[in-house]
Amino acid sequence: MQVLVEPVARLIEELSRLPGIGPKTSARLVFYLLRAPAEQVYALADALRDLRDRTHFCSVCFNITDVDPCAICVDPERDRSIICVVEEPLDVLAIERTREYRGLYHVLHGTLSPIEGIGPDDLHIADLLPRLKADVPVREVIIATNPNMEGEATAMYLARRLAGTGVKITRLARGLPVGGDLEYADQVTLGRALVGRQAME
């Protein structure tokens, strides 16, 4: 005997495929939507459809965009001689929030993971090289991969591929997080924070 009518069961099934959502959460969301006003439900449906139909990867920096090239890549205000390399589109957002950076980006879409068989060809590494010889020559590449082993390996590999191009290669500094507590810092972080200490002005 089927207790739930087909449309309800189907949406529960579809939602429960999303990361972090199990059958219970999924059912709760579906019953919320059943009672929600029609506009809200249609808005959600439209948003989902647009997400699929109106986004693609920027052909220059591989960030997610609705126009190609993306708004950052065509912005005349931005410094075209600096490229910041990040792992994921969300990292672009994080760096933009700092308001400290006015250059361009390059999104790799992942990190090297030998154990899962993800090699350099599965990331947008080769696409970075031709960008260095654009109309405005690039003078600096900032490698902003995550400060963990996977990000570190990717950074080292990237630096090796970029060596010999004459472009300055930099890596984000590593140190103590704001609001942190020295006694909880691990040796590596604290060590690097000591090495990278700065004069007080």
Added chain:
Amino acid sequence: MERERLYRTEALILHRSDFGEADRLLHVLTPHLGRLRLLAKGVRKLSSRKAGHVELFSHVNLLVARGSTFDIVSQAELLEPFRTLHDNLERASMTYYVGELIVRLTEEQDENAPLFYLTLATFDRLCTARDPLLALRYFELHALELAGYRPQLHFCVVCQRRIEPVANFFSASMGGVLCSHHKGQVEQAMPLTLHALKVLRHMQTQPWEQVAVLRLNSNLHMEIETLVQGFIVHVLERQPKSVEFIHRLRRELRENSLKEQLHKTRNTTQEGVSL
């Protein structure tokens, strides 16, 4: 049976993957509990106090709480970060391979203390050894042995007679050496030079200190590598994925050095012309 809610263990972090919002699933090797999968909550946040203590390839002390699906790391203390592995891409690529081999060779919760100590020592050797590849070969042979796949290097696997000190053969499917009389009875028997056999035996029976002093030329090393990895592929029934990365780095390094040489010779000829 009543079980303690918390337990404490040493561990080596072999592999990890993102899990949920800000968590990571760690594959760790412990001395007395075997290989475990543990959930480290919140470690992808910058403000996490645990994050720096559960880095890949580090030797840590963990306090773990039993959970329903996964046990959860409640405290972590870094014992040895093996920093060289984080600063050297070649050595890091080898460590990835060590991690993958252990994950593939062992079952979860299968206690294997000697394998833990071998791995711990191997991480250290990959940091410090003059020839890290030698340390990798040593690890492969001994990890195979500890997982129950010790290759037979002293007696012919068909006739059980002692191997003569001449050129012999090796068969991955039979798990050992073959004398020249019986190579025909086994498919895909690879030729094995006397030198390679001697090195393999030395590695299998001697402690690392005796192996570390060996200096192998690249041909001999290549022969041993091909043979051992062929055996590993047979045991695992698959090619370990991280091997490709080691090979790629090696290939690119070789190409680069060729390019540099070419560059140098071109420069010197140009200088010659200008003189």
